Amino acid sequence: MKLLITGIAGFIGSSLARRLVERGDTVLGIDNFDAFYSRATKEKNLESLRPHIEFTEGDITDRAALDTLLARGNVDCVVHLAALAGVRPSIRTPWRYSHVNVVGTAHVAEAMVAHGVGRLVFASSSSVYGNNTDVPYCETQRVDDPASPYAATKRAGELLLDTFSQLHGLSTAALRYFTVYGPRQRPEMAIHKFCRSIDRGEPITVYGDGQSSRDYTFIDDIVDGTLGAIDSTLHGCRLYNLGGTSPIRLDGLVQALGRALGKEPIVLREPHQPGDVLQTWADVSRARDELGYVPKIPLHEGLTRFAAWMRGETEW
Ligand SMILES: NC(=O)c1ccc[n+]([C@@H]2O[C@H](COP(=O)([O-])OP(=O)(O)OC[C@H]3O[C@@H](n4cnc5c(N)ncnc54)[C@H](O)[C@@H]3O)[C@@H](O)[C@H]2O)c1
Structure with missing residues (x-):
């Protein structure tokens, strides 16, 4: 392929x-x-891949760059x-998010x-x-009340692609x-940030009362689910939740990180941040039935693997 x-x-x-x-x-x-995070980190992500892939430095909002790539022919699937x-x-900067995430997605689909x-x-x-309160979330729920511009751009992308599916097949x-x-996680994300600080014996800042919860999903499971979607032969525009299915509260996550690192976290509290949702929790029945998706890595194991990667104890 x-x-x-x-x-x-x-x-x-x-x-x-x-x-x-x-x-x-x-x-x-x-x-x-x-520049959302450092070029050096992304270059490192690519390092061992470069000999095996054809890489182009370019922008998805530049239609000509996409045309050049796709004109090489025989591409079976785009993973955007x-x-x-x-x-x-x-x-x-909502305008930047709209430009890259919505206009960029339109360029990809048009190309x-x-x-x-x-x-x-x-x-x-x-x-x-x-902030839907009906959990676990399933794909048939209404999703017309996003809590941040980022969320709005992702929903806009889904809707746009649905029209491409109807109009162009x-x-x-x-x-x-x-x-x-998991290994190589974006550096600004909570697990990565917290892990680094706890490991150095530095305090971490927890927003809100620690009761918000997230359905964390290990990268290998996400890759498995994405491969299932690549290989699927179903037509139309299908929506799928890919989650870990075992949400944990923020305070519980901090304790689990402390255990994975063998260190006691020092916690500073700040008010809840606008845009942050209170909970996430995936119902993955549709992804299981149609893509064969079954999350396999429990949080304690994923955090142990992440900690080992962060400390340079494992190659990834
Ligand atoms: N990581 C998560 O928890 C998570 C959760 C939900 C959805 N997502 C989505 O999954 C995708 C990948 O997320 P990630 O965590 O790997 O993020 P990431 O920031 O590590 O990867 C995104 C990549 O896109 C590149 N990029 C940004 N704008 C571009 C442009 N205009 N042209 C070309 N490249 C551009 C960035 O340089 C970056 O390397 C994103 O669409 C994100 O919104 C991620």
């Missing part, structure tokens, strides 16, 4: 590319090394992961139609559920990833 991964230098993109290369697929990738991620920064590429896997997010799986963690 020949695939194009957008955002290939990022956390999920580089992890997915590794698995695709291992199973013998041909992988093209595009990334613009957006490039985006501005992160909830809180989206409140400061696919123009070059006859029929299969798209799109990274959506659990954030589309906003683009077959799409929109994957609602639930807080992904």
